[in-house]
Amino acid sequence: MADEGNMEKLRKLAHFVTPYKSRLILLLCLTATMTTLGMMPPLVMKYVIDDVIVDGNWRVLEVLLVISICLPIASAAMRIAISFTNAYVGWGLTTQMRKFIYEHMLKLPMRFYDEMGTGKIMSRVMGDVASVRGMVTSRMLGIIIDFVSFWVALAFCMGLNWKMGCLLLVLLPLYFLNYYGWRTPIRESISLWRRKMDRVSVGLQERLTGVQLVKSYGRERRENRAFAEDTHSSLDAAMQSASHRAGYYAGTWGVSGFRNTVIFCLGCYYVIEGEMTYGAVMAFFSYSSRMFQPILNLTQIAMRLQAVMVSVDRILEILDFPIEIKDREDAVELPPIKGHVAFENVHFEYKKGEPVLKGIDLEVQPGQMVALVGHTGCGKTTMTSLLMRFFDVNKGRISIDGYDVRDVKLRTLRTQIGQVLQDSVMFNGTIRENLLYGRPDATDAELIAAARIAEIHEFIMQTPEGYDSMLGNDGIKLSVGEKQRLAIARAVLTDPAIMILDEATSSLDSLSEALIQKAMGNILKERTSFAIAHRLSTIVNADIIVVMDHGEIIETGTHRELLQIPNGKYRQLYEQQAAGSIEEAVEAMAG
Amino acid sequence: MESLKRFVLLYIKPYWVRMAMVIAMATITSSYMFLLGFISKITVDEVLQLKPSGEIVSDAHRQSLIQADRRPRRDPHAAIPGLGKEVTRPKTRTEKLEWLGWIFILYLVVRSCFATINWFYTYSIAYVGQRIVFRIRLDLHEKVQKLQMTFFDRQQTGKIMARILDDVGLLQSEITTTFVETTRHVARILMGTVILLTIDVKLALLAFVVLPAYVVTYKLFQRPIANVFTRFREDYAEASGFLEERAKGIRLILSYARERREFRDFFRRLIALYRLGVKQSVLSSALGATCSVVGGVAMGLIFYFGALQVRNGMMTVGDLIYFNMSMGNLFMPLVALANVNAVLQQMLVVISRVFEVLDEEVVIRDKPDAKNLDNVRGRVAFRNVSFRYTETGDYAVRDLNFVVRPGTSVAVVGPSGAGKSTLVSLLMRLYEPSEGKIILDDYDIQDLKISSLRNHLSMVPQEPVLFSGTIAENIRYGQPDTTPEQVMDAAKAAELHDFIMTLPEKYEARVEERGSNLSGGQKQRLAFAMAVVTDPSILILDDTTSALDAKTEAKIQQTLDSLMEGRSTFVITHRISTAMRADRILVLDNGRMAGWGVHDDLLSESEVYRLLYEQQQKQKEEVADSYIEGIMAMAGQR
Ligand SMILES: Nc1ncnc2c1ncn2[C@@H]1O[C@H](COP(=O)(O)OP(=O)(O)OP(=O)(O)O)[C@@H](O)[C@H]1O
Ligand SMILES: Nc1ncnc2c1ncn2[C@@H]1O[C@H](COP(=O)(O)OP(=O)(O)OP(=O)(O)O)[C@@H](O)[C@H]1O
Numbered sequence A: 001m002a003d004e005g006n007m008e009k010l011r012k013l014a015h016f017v018t019p020y021k022s023r024l025i026l027l028l029c030l031t032a033t034m035t036t037l038g039m040m041p042p043l044v045m046k047y048v049i050d051d052v053i054v055d056g057n058w059r060v061l062e063v064l065l066v067i068s069i070c071l072p073i074a075s076a077a078m079r080i081a082i083s084f085t086n087a088y089v090g091w092g093l094t095t096q097m098r099k100f101i102y103e104h105m106l107k108l109p110m111r112f113y114d115e116m117g118t119g120k121i122m123s124r125v126m127g128d129v130a131s132v133r134g135m136v137t138s139r140m141l142g143i144i145i146d147f148v149s150f151w152v153a154l155a156f157c158m159g160l161n162w163k164m165g166c167l168l169l170v171l172l173p174l175y176f177l178n179y180y181g182w183r184t185p186i187r188e189s190i191s192l193w194r195r196k197m198d199r200v201s202v203g204l205q206e207r208l209t210g211v212q213l214v215k216s217y218g219r220e221r222r223e224n225r226a227f228a229e230d231t232h233s234s235l236d237a238a239m240q241s242a243s244h245r246a247g248y249y250a251g252t253w254g255v256s257g258f259r260n261t262v263i264f265c266l267g268c269y270y271v272i273e274g275e276m277t278y279g280a281v282m283a284f285f286s287y288s289s290r291m292f293q294p295i296l297n298l299t300q301i302a303m304r305l306q307a308v309m310v311s312v313d314r315i316l317e318i319l320d321f322p323i324e325i326k327d328r329e330d331a332v333e334l335p336p337i338k339g340h341v342a343f344e345n346v347h348f349e350y351k352k353g354e355p356v357l358k359g360i361d362l363e364v365q366p367g368q369m370v371a372l373v374g375h376t377g378c379g380k381t382t383m384t385s386l387l388m389r390f391f392d393v394n395k396g397r398i399s400i401d402g403y404d405v406r407d408v409k410l411r412t413l414r415t416q417i418g419q420v421l422q423d424s425v426m427f428n429g430t431i432r433e434n435l436l437y438g439r440p441d442a443t444d445a446e447l448i449a450a451a452r453i454a455e456i457h458e459f460i461m462q463t464p465e466g467y468d469s470m471l472g473n474d475g476i477k478l479s480v481g482e483k484q485r486l487a488i489a490r491a492v493l494t495d496p497a498i499m500i501l502d503e504a505t506s507s508l509d510s511l512s513e514a515l516i517q518k519a520m521g522n523i524l525k526e527r528t529s530f531a532i533a534h535r536l537s538t539i540v541n542a543d544i545i546v547v548m549d550h551g552e553i554i555e556t557g558t559h560r561e562l563l564q565i566p567n568g569k570y571r572q573l574y575e576q577q578a579a580g581s582i583e584e585a586v587e588a589m590a591g
Numbered sequence B: 001m002e003s004l005k006r007f008v009l010l011y012i013k014p015y016w017v018r019m020a021m022v023i024a025m026a027t028i029t030s031s032y033m034f035l036l037g038f039i040s041k042i043t044v045d046e047v048l049q050l051k052p053s054g055e056i057v058s059d060a061h062r063q064s065l066i067q068a069d070r071r072p073r074r075d076p077h078a079a080i081p082g083l084g085k086e087v088t089r090p091k092t093r094t095e096k097l098e099w100l101g102w103i104f105i106l107y108l109v110v111r112s113c114f115a116t117i118n119w120f121y122t123y124s125i126a127y128v129g130q131r132i133v134f135r136i137r138l139d140l141h142e143k144v145q146k147l148q149m150t151f152f153d154r155q156q157t158g159k160i161m162a163r164i165l166d167d168v169g170l171l172q173s174e175i176t177t178t179f180v181e182t183t184r185h186v187a188r189i190l191m192g193t194v195i196l197l198t199i200d201v202k203l204a205l206l207a208f209v210v211l212p213a214y215v216v217t218y219k220l221f222q223r224p225i226a227n228v229f230t231r232f233r234e235d236y237a238e239a240s241g242f243l244e245e246r247a248k249g250i251r252l253i254l255s256y257a258r259e260r261r262e263f264r265d266f267f268r269r270l271i272a273l274y275r276l277g278v279k280q281s282v283l284s285s286a287l288g289a290t291c292s293v294v295g296g297v298a299m300g301l302i303f304y305f306g307a308l309q310v311r312n313g314m315m316t317v318g319d320l321i322y323f324n325m326s327m328g329n330l331f332m333p334l335v336a337l338a339n340v341n342a343v344l345q346q347m348l349v350v351i352s353r354v355f356e357v358l359d360e361e362v363v364i365r366d367k368p369d370a371k372n373l374d375n376v377r378g379r380v381a382f383r384n385v386s387f388r389y390t391e392t393g394d395y396a397v398r399d400l401n402f403v404v405r406p407g408t409s410v411a412v413v414g415p416s417g418a419g420k421s422t423l424v425s426l427l428m429r430l431y432e433p434s435e436g437k438i439i440l441d442d443y444d445i446q447d448l449k450i451s452s453l454r455n456h457l458s459m460v461p462q463e464p465v466l467f468s469g470t471i472a473e474n475i476r477y478g479q480p481d482t483t484p485e486q487v488m489d490a491a492k493a494a495e496l497h498d499f500i501m502t503l504p505e506k507y508e509a510r511v512e513e514r515g516s517n518l519s520g521g522q523k524q525r526l527a528f529a530m531a532v533v534t535d536p537s538i539l540i541l542d543d544t545t546s547a548l549d550a551k552t553e554a555k556i557q558q559t560l561d562s563l564m565e566g567r568s569t570f571v572i573t574h575r576i577s578t579a580m581r582a583d584r585i586l587v588l589d590n591g592r593m594a595g596w597g598v599h600d601d602l603l604s605e606s607e608v609y610r611l612l613y614e615q616q617q618k619q620k621e622e623v624a625d626s627y628i629e630g631i632m633a634m635a636g637q638r
């Protein structure tokens, strides 16, 4: 039923199931026993009618009574056991899968997050995994059980009346015909529906995140309309698949109805002819439906499989996403960084054919402070991302203390570099948790010292619960400048060997900025640091100023050196920003 | 239950025609098994003429018993009930076969009728179910769009999403089925009761004895199932929220190499889900199992007594078979009802979660007599405005009192966290002042239509928000009917045009979620272009040049100067040089006004302002000094 490609995909997920092998076998045994128990009632019925009533063998009746009371109790006990084992396996599987996917996701390159988008990631990890679970526990197992019960029921049928048994086999293909007729339309409509729902979820996620913008532009009405359109088209797809499914079911009902009618009447005919007893007819009747139930289940599973395969595909989309940035087999631990950093002819592009960095050469001695300047979008942030190895260079190499960043263990690299990102991100949790993010074992004294450096200690103390105030959705929200200062404190706390400040103080007032810079100056003295800033006051004191333009370094040197380049880019930049005050100063000098 | 009633009125009632049809069909189909049972009975009694052979009870004895019982209907030799007295039972083989032929046709007709009805039924259920869910989603979305920012401050996006998509998705598969199946089951039970009573009163009464056992079982399981389910849904939303946040903050996770710990945190949440999931399935299967034990034992007993009845000649064999099939049909729905009950409990949880959102109070909404503003001159007055984000928290701004004359610009300066962004959010009416009033032209902004207010105001937020789509789509966001020329003009004004032209797809280049494939400055300028294109009466810029280099900033400043001409403008900035270009400067400190006026006055009046100014002056001097130093050094070298 499942074609080769599907089997291949399922095999990929199979290793999630392996740990549950013994449980699954137990489950199998339990279910098999229960199926057998389930085969009993028709037999009991047959004996009651044929032997007891018609033949007058009344003494057996009490025995049959005891049996028919014990049967449901036994099967109920089985049922609870099965459901427990089933839930155990199913939920264990879900947990394992989600865990594995999440673990894998954390290893994936930034590109994955850019391309996939949060909404899609979520619907895969939460929704699709659940649907695969349903398939594996309740259905896959069902297949095996069904297989058994099909043959058992067939044997019973043949035993009761082989002619009618053969008739059943003749009717069998009708089911498959029905199934094959509906298979493609159902699969297509389901995958269409999934795609539409994905759209809905992605759209929703983004609009909710950007709700402030939606409101500022008074776009609520239009967002509602867009959402309605998306949902409506998903509704259409859902209805399409519902109508296909209804058609399929109607088909099976039709076939079943025909089958039952024929069997019943034929059976009665045999009774009249004296070839069968009525009890046997009834038993045959029951067994025939037990024999066809597996076929129905099987086709239904195949139907479901179509839907589940879509989920599997979507999960594999994450799992098969190549881990581009990972430790090499022979990766070494990066020893404590002294601080020598070298970019050698570094080329990089996010998208093929759109180079962002074109041959960067830069050498930084331990303890130097590097200022990266240049117009927006020239590749400053990208350079720091490469140093952190969020991406790998396309050409050239980046080394720290002589170690190529690609040759060392990622963990030892990243934990030694502190970075204050251009967008400050905070997670739900207390201020303390957020500050301790990079170094959970820091003491309170260290925590407060870091907060003091970032000029945020006082603000924190003003909040109702100080360092234990909740941030984010469950607690207070911060102004942008406050977030930035927390991010600085967080980075300072990790005591990194190399510090990267990506416009870390851009949203701060000049007073706090000056204070922070002074405090940071002490820390950064003997560390290598990279600062990206647009305000000259931050830059002038740097040991090396790197002026970038469209992904190339056009000037490097100290402030003095750069000013001496006639018509130099740096000088232009400088004169422009400092225009007023330079005139004043020149006048003052002249005067 | 209250919420269930509301739910029915709100969402099911509009589809009552379909729903009634579905229910009618459900009722009809519920008679299916009874009909088949009846056909079997006729076949057994009338065509096959099965009779119990008694060792103890002789045939003659039986005859007399039946006579004594005065129940001629039970006499297999009497006329067939329902088919008229004149028809007598077949005797010969050919007659029997002829009868069998008729029964074949009858059977086939019944079966195919039901297949058709079932088809229609399945389709209609999906129809109604999908539509109900569609409506709920729309309502939730609309509601969420209406809700004030404080709601979003409290709720994680992932959690809201889990409600709109996953929770409601659950409803979709269950709700109509549950409703309809319930009617179907009830119909079956009623029908079954009547039929059982007509077949044999004593046996029927015996069957009804088990009913209370069912009721007790329900009651026993109801609460625990609902509890577990509620907790499950909450934990599920929690996990979604967590995941969403991490997916967004991946850069942070990576840069601190926190993968392992993150992973453990998520795992902890998964384990909680796991426990609840197992509990949930075990509870509901225990309920089902208990019910089926009750039913199964009862069936066994009844079959036993039924057989005895047959032996005593109180029933025919056909009756026993008919009774048995009907009883199965009575108990099956009872078991099913137990499941329905479990599902219903879960649905109630979902429904109440839906209503929780729908009932959230919309604080910021149009008054009934809200006015539409056609033209805005641009006079803005804050009168004793105070605001705090939470009921108990500190005031974010306090006692703001100032008037902005039409067409003039105001610069807002102050330390970080002083309340600058809060002030403009209040003006946009994203939040409602706790005290005081904000007047636009001659109206309190609370008396204006929100859409009309926000159409005249445009704000560039401090942290740019972008949506996935093309660059042009993003620029057009506030004003979808903008022409490509206008889009280009806006991009030029934002100094973004040159960059866009370097991209292979130009204005059609894709912007990923939250602008993750753009640089910080590019995002900021795109947000700026978005505001410019709407040509607002009042422009609000919240620190929109912080990520820009000096050159670009200077260029944008020029554009701004022309934009600000004759337009009321609020510019939040940290740079005094920018602030000085505005007509008035508002100084905020710790939520209070610490100065209002022009630069020269503020220098003497406002302590905060003077400090900020001096600091920047000092920096400038340093810069100038180092420049001169550099130049001198150069001159010296020559
Ligand atoms: N994830 C990404 N995918 C694709 N392109 C990207 C991505 N991030 C950045 N870019 C592009 O690469 C170029 C350099 O971006 P980068 O963020 O390094 O600039 P920047 O110098 O930091 O600018 P700014 O000062 O504005 O922050 C920009 O043109 C940007 O559009
Ligand atoms: N949504 C919110 N919920 C609760 N408190 C908030 C919220 N937004 C801001 N605050 C608090 O209100 C105060 C004022 O914040 P606001 O964003 O107005 O500052 P700001 O002047 O814009 O600062 P910055 O220059 O850093 O952006 C801050 O102390 C902040 O912590």
Ligand SMILES: [Mg+2]
Pocket: A380, A381, A382, A422, A502, B519, B520, B521
């Ligand atoms: Mg950048």
Ligand SMILES: [Mg+2]
Pocket: A479, A480, A481, B420, B421, B422, B462, B542
């Ligand atoms: Mg702000």
